[in-house]
Structures are given as C-alpha cells and as structure tokens.
Amino acid sequence: MKGIGSQKEKTILMLSWExxxxxxxxxxxxxxxxxxxxxxxxxxxxxxxxxxxxxxxxEQQGNVHIHRVNPINDQDMDFLSWMAGLNLAIIEEALRxxxxxxxxxxxxxxxxxxxxxxxxxxxLEIPLIATVHxxxxxxxxxxxxxxxxxISKKENELCHCADEIIVCSDFMEAEILSLFKVPNEKISVIxxxxxxxxxxxxxxxxxxxxxxLKGKKMIYSIGRIVKEKGFQTLIAxxxxxxxxxxxxxxxxxxxxxxxxxxxxxxxELELNGFxxxxxxxNEDIRNSLMKRADIAVFASSYEPFGLAAxxxxxxxxxxxxxxxxxxxxxxxxxKTGFYMQSGDEKNLVRIIEWILENEARSxxxxxxxxxxxxxxxxxxxxxKATDTLYIRALSNNCQKEGIK
Amino acid sequence: MTEKDHHIYKLQDQLVARSLTPEKMLVYxxxxxxxxxFICEYFYIPEDQVIKSLRLMEHGSSIVLHEVxxxxxxxxxxxxxxxxxxxxxxxxxxxxxxxTFLPLLKSNSxxxxxxxxxxxxxxxxxxxxxxxxxxxxxxxxxxxIHN
Numbered sequence: 207m208k209g210i211g212s213q214k215e216k217t218i219l220m221l222s223w224e225x226x227x228x229x230x231x232x233x234x235x236x237x238x239x240x241x242x243x244x245x246x247x248x249x250x251x252x253x254x255x256x257x258x259x260x261x262x263x264x265e266q267q268g269n270v271h272i273h274r275v276n277p278i279n280d281q282d283m284d285f286l287s288w289m290a291g292l293n294l295a296i297i298e299e300a301l302r303x304x305x306x307x308x309x310x311x312x313x314x315x316x317x318x319x320x321x322x323x324x325x326x327x328x329x330l331e332i333p334l335i336a337t338v339h340x341x342x343x344x345x346x347x348x349x350x351x352x353x354x355x356x357i358s359k360k361e362n363e364l365c366h367c368a369d370e371i372i373v374c375s376d377f378m379e380a381e382i383l384s385l386f387k388v389p390n391e392k393i394s395v396i397x398x399x400x401x402x403x404x405x406x407x408x409x410x411x412x413x414x415x416x417x418x419l420k421g422k423k424m425i426y427s428i429g430r431i432v433k434e435k436g437f438q439t440l441i442a443x444x445x446x447x448x449x450x451x452x453x454x455x456x457x458x459x460x461x462x463x464x465x466x467x468x469x470x471x472x473x474e475l476e477l478n479g480f481x482x483x484x485x486x487x488n489e490d491i492r493n494s495l496m497k498r499a500d501i502a503v504f505a506s507s508y509e510p511f512g513l514a515a516x517x518x519x520x521x522x523x524x525x526x527x528x529x530x531x532x533x534x535x536x537x538x539x540x541k542t543g544f545y546m547q548s549g550d551e552k553n554l555v556r557i558i559e560w561i562l563e564n565e566a567r568s569x570x571x572x573x574x575x576x577x578x579x580x581x582x583x584x585x586x587x588x589x590k591a592t593d594t595l596y597i598r599a600l601s602n603n604c605q606k607e608g609i610k
Numbered sequence: 611m612t613e614k615d616h617h618i619y620k621l622q623d624q625l626v627a628r629s630l631t632p633e634k635m636l637v638y639x640x641x642x643x644x645x646x647x648f649i650c651e652y653f654y655i656p657e658d659q660v661i662k663s664l665r666l667m668e669h670g671s672s673i674v675l676h677e678v679x680x681x682x683x684x685x686x687x688x689x690x691x692x693x694x695x696x697x698x699x700x701x702x703x704x705x706x707x708x709x710t711f712l713p714l715l716k717s718n719s720x721x722x723x724x725x726x727x728x729x730x731x732x733x734x735x736x737x738x739x740x741x742x743x744x745x746x747x748x749x750x751x752x753x754x755i756h757n
Contacts, residue, residue: 278713281672287712290652294645294714301619321652329619 216310216596217250219300219326221319223292225272228258231430232513233339237315239399243589245269249596252303254296254319275299286356293322300326311335311599313592317357320364327367331607333599335592336368338378340510343385344531345434347508362386369599372592374398374511375532394595399585400516410494416457418482419498423454425558426499426523428492428514429506431462431483436505436528441471442551443503444481447558454562455479459495461486496521501561507548509533516583519543522576524561524568526554542575625702625715632694635720637664638686639702645714649704661705669697669719679705697721 220241224234241251245268257263257274265272275298277291296319300309313335314323320336327334342357343349349358365371365386371393373379379393413419429435437458444456458468458481465483472481487495496502502518502525509515512533518525519537527533528548537543544561546554561568625639650657666676666689675698678687692698698720703713 278716282712284710286653287706287710290649290712293652294648297648298622302622304619321648325648 215248215250216593216600217307218244218252218596219303219309219312220251220253221296221312221314221323222253222255223289223316223318225253225255225274227261228256233315236337236339236398236513239585240589240592241270242268243399243585244593246586247589247593249593250307252307252309254300256292273299273303286353289318290321293319293325296322297325301329304330311596311603313337313596314364315339317360317364320360324364324367333369333603334367335370335372335595335599336364337372337374338365338382339374340378340508341381341385344381344508344510358385368392369602370394370595372396372595375535377531377534378510394591396588396591396595397583398511398513398516399588400513400520400579400583410490412491412494412498415491416482416484418455418479419457421453423500423562424495424498425454425456425501425503426459426495426518427456427503427505428459428487428495429462429504431458431460431465431468433464434506434508435460436507436548437464437468437483438471439505439549439551439554440503441468441475441477441481443554443558444477445475446551446555448477448480451562454500456481457495457499458483459485459487459492496523499523501526501558503546503554503558504528504533505546505548505554506530506533512536516579519572519575520579520583522572524572525575526557526561536579537575540571542571542578544571623715625700625717627698627700627717627720629720629722630688632722633690633692635666635689635692635698635700636686637689637700637702637717639715640685641702641715646704649712649714653706655704655706663703663705663711665701665703665711665713666692667699667701669699695723697723 220237222233222237224230226234226238228234237253241253244251249269251270253270253272255272255274257276261274263274275295277288277295279287279291282288282291309330309332311333312323312327314320315337316339323334323336338361341361342354346354349355365382365388371382371388373382373393373395374397376395379395382388382393383390427437427440431437440456440458447454465485469483472478472483496518499518502515502523504512504515504527506528507530509531512527512531515525515527515533515536519542526544526546527536529545530548537545539545544557546557623639623641623645625637628636630636646660646662647657650660662680664678664680664687665674668675676689700717701713702715703711705711
C-alpha cells in the first residue's frame with residue numbers, strides 16, 4: 207500500500223460483472239461513467255470484468271484499463287456456479303496484475319463480484335469500497351426462494367466486510383440500514399450522474415428506423431424488461447387511451463426475461479401498432495429516441511435511483527415517474543416533472559392527458575427539470591465524491607496499520 | 611521497503627495431462643488450498659466435507675467419460691483403458707452435490723485423432739443469460755408476473 211503522501215493519484219481495482227460492450231442493465235453504464243470520470247481526475251482505474259463474445263481481453267481508454275476474463279466454466283448452466291467461476295477468474299487475473307501494479311483499494315459493484323473483492327482486499331491488505339445498487343429483498347419485496355436467500359446473504363456479507371458502502375439515494379441508505387444493520391457512518395449517499403450532451407448532439411433519423419413514429423406523439427420508456435419496472439402499468443394505460451388518442455404511440459426499449467410475455471400481452475389486447483416493445487437499443491438509438499420523445503414514463507415499483515428517468519429529465523423530456531424508491535426525490539411535482547402512483551394506470555392516463563393538453567406548460571416544466579437535474583446530478587461530481595471517500599478509506603486504513 | 615513490497619502473488623495452478631500409451635493417460639496437478647477454501651466459503655460448504663473430483667472428458671461433447679473422487683493429498687492420477695482413438699481433456703473440480711460440479715482446473719488436450727476439429731473460445735452465453743437482470747436472476751418468469 208502507498209503512503210498517505212501519494213494518495214492524490216491512486217490506483218483502483220474496480221470489479222463489475224458487466225462493462226461495455228457487455229451491457230445487461232444499468233450497472234455497466236454506471237461503472238463506465240464513474241471509471242471515465244475518475245480517470246479524468248488522474249486516477250488510474252483497472253476495471254476487471256467478464257468477457258463477452260469477441261471483446262478484447264485488455265484495452266485502455268485514457269486512464270481506464272479494462273481487463274476481461276472468462277470463467278473456466280463459461281458454459282455452466284448454473285448461474286451461481288458460473289458466478290463462482292467468474293470470481294475465481296477475477297481473483298487470478300487481479301493477483302497477476304498486482305505483481306506489477308500496486309493497487310490502493312478495491313471498489314466492487316454489487317454482490318456478484320463481492321466474494322472476489324473480499325478475497326483480494328484480505329490478500330492485498332487494502333480497503334474495500336462497495337457500491338450497492340439494489341437489494342434482492344427490495345427487488346422481490348421480500349426474500350422467498352433459496353436463490354434469493356443466497357443472493358441476500360452475499361449482499362449482507364459484502365456490506366459487513368466493506369470499509370465503505372456507497373448507495374445512490376437516501377431510500378437505498380434506509381434500505382441497507384434496515385436490512386443489514388451496518389453502522390450508519392459506513393454508508394455514503396452519492397447520487398448517479400445524468401448525461402444530456404450526447405442527446406442534443408445526436409443526428410440519427412429515428413423515423414427512418416421506426417417509420418411508425420411518423421406523425422405520432424411518442425410516449426417513451428426504457429429499462430430492463432422485468433416485473434419491477436412496471437411496464438404492465440404502461441400497457442394498461444395504453445389500453446385505456448387507445449380509443450381517444452389516435453395520434454400517440456408508446457415505445458418501450460430494453461431487453462429482459464419478460465419481453466416476449468409483454469409482446470404477447472400487447473397482441474392479446476390488440477394494441478399492435480399502438481404499443482411497441484422494440485427490444486435492446488444501442489446508445490445512438492437510445493439518445494435519438496430520447497430526443498424524439500414527447501413524454502417519458504417510468505412506472506417502476508422498485509427503483510434504487512432512477513438513472514433512465516434522470517437522463518430523460520436531463521434531456522428536457524416531460525417525464526412521469528412513479529413515487530417510489532430513489533425517484534421520490536428526483537423531481538418536484540408539476541414543477542420539474544410529474545409523479546404517478548406505482549401500479550395505477552388511471553392515474554398515469556390522467557397525467558399523460560394533462561401533458562398533451564398543456565403543451566406549453568409541460569415544455570416549461572421540462573426545461574426547469576433539465577436545469578435542475580444537470581445541476582444536481584453529474585458524473586464528475588459523483589467521481590469527486592467517490593474520490594473523497596477513497597481518501598477517507600485509505601486514511602482510516604493507514605491509521606489502522608499505524609502508518610502516519 | 612516493507613515485507614509486502616516483495617510479495618509475489620500467485621494463485622496460478624496447473625493440471626497437466628500426458629499420454630503414457632494410447633490407452634493410458636497420466637494427469638498431475640497443483641491446486642492451491644486457497645482456491646478450494648474460496649469455493650467452500652462461496653457455497654457455504656464446510657471445508658472437511660468438500661469433495662474434489664477428476665473428470666475425463668471427450669472433446670466435442672459434454673459427456674463425462676469417467677469420474678474419480680479424490681482422496682485428501684492425492685495430486686496425480688492415471689486413467690487406464692481409455693479408447694485409443696479419442697481426443698480428451700481432464701477437469702479437476704469440486705462437487706457441490708452428486709449432480710453439480712464446478713471445475714477449478716482444465717488440462718491441456720490429449721489428441722489421438724487430429725482429423726477432428728477442436729472447438730475453442732466458446733462465447734459467453736450459457737443459456738441463463740436471458741433470465742438475468744443487472745443484479746439478479748429471475749427463476750420463474752410467468753410466476754413472477756402473477757405474484
């Protein structure tokens with residue numbers, strides 16, 4: 207471990223099971239944005255992650271070094287065994303790198319790489335920072351199955367062995383304190399960032415790709431297609447609106463286990479042509495969709511932060527969010543956005559109708575949101591706050607070891 | 611310089627396969643206890659109950675040709691009576707139950723029939739990938755929507 211004097215420039219070992227181009231959910235984008243911003247303030251970041259098809263084993267982007275590994279059991283049908291294999295592969299690679307590079311601390315994201323992080327911090331005798339993005343209890347409204355119990359136990363262990371825990375909202379802080387009974391002073395709330403510049407810069411003609419958008423007002427949503435994102439409420443709202451709103455359409459982007467189930471639901475309700483589940487989209491298409499959207503809706507029942515909602519707010523799209531989790535503090539109702547009750551499609555319909563009928567006022571609300579969000583949530587601020595936490599963890603560690 | 615500055619971190623293990631005769635194959639290995647301890651801790655298996663096994667595999671199929679449960683302290687094995695015209699590799703790992711096996715080491719290949727093309731660099735798509743969200747795994751998709 208380096209002495210206190212060299213703490214300004216640090217070498218961080220960052221663990222995440224997903225990292226671009228391997229994007230399963232919001233975690234990859236979060237870690238990428240954080241690593242990039244930390245790199246800009248002269249921190250050396252070594253990201254260790256899994257290796258999807260044909261991605262490179264190593265690449266460097268500025269001060270961010272990305273190392274990708276495959277588990278020995280990369281075809282394992284058992285999810286937990288696969289994850290165990292990934293953790294072992296991460297440990298081996300991290301130790302190989304540690305023979306040449308002196309890491310100052312380990313920063314892991316969620317339980318999946320928690321076991322490797324715990325092992326490495328013990329072995330290298332350096333502090334452990336853990337960002338907890340969500341909990342198994344929160345996602346499922348309880349812990350019911352053996353698998354959920356296993357994951358929850360891993361989350362608990364990670365929270366207890368970490369020197370510092372980062373969460374993205376006050377809501378998540380309360381959830382971690384109540385579930386895992388960790389000391390209050392160990393948890394820091396560092397909000398996510400929201401990026402809007404790329405949305406304004408996009409020149410992609412989205413109507414060429416999705417001709418059904420021509421002449422229509424677009425109600426947009428995006429997220430992993432899972433139950434807690436509340437897309438069933440969106441479909442139910444569309445069903446109520448279909449007779450009276452011929453000039454609108456719903457577009458939901460994202461992939462996930464319930465995608466085909468929702469598409470089937472849309473067919474059953476005869477909402478084809480009105481509600482479109484378009485599947486996974488890349489960053490260019492996502493930005494173009496945001497630029498084109500007239501309204502954005504995030505009807506989640508569980509949302510630790512609400513990164514996708516923060517992004518549409520930052521892009522100046524009138525945005526409706528469910529009053530749940532971290533999204534509860536994202537907006538001011540009818541000042542910078544619109545609150546809906548989670549699971550209440552009639553409530554959502556009333557808000558959509560209000561926005562459509564009060565276009566000028568809605569645009570003003572969206573402009574207010576854009577200013578407020580860009581002021582409150584930025585990745586550079588997130589990185590600075592994270593760096594401050596790194597310094598605190600290193601200082602505490604030095605004191606523990608008696609190095610002054 | 612502290613003692614730590616000189617530390618060489620090593621957790622690289624090896625499993626080597628050597629053909630003794632077309633029907634006989636020797637395998638030997640080095641496996642750090644730390645690696646086994648890590649897996650025990652991960653799956654909450656008491657260390658004195660961990661079962662290590664060797665599996666003889668044929669290239670191009672996931673069929674286990676032969677499995678050996680290893681006694682404590684064993685670090686080599688001879689497979690006898692194998693088909694002389696096959697292509698093989700061996701895995702050393704931990705059994706979580708009679709059905710589940712987690713490989714920790716994979717050997718080099720023993721090639722007897724070079725006409726069969728070996729597959730390498732399998733993609734990262736082990737079947738369950740569609741069921742996984744950023745942070746979790748969805749066990750029962752239809753059930754989850756109705757609950």
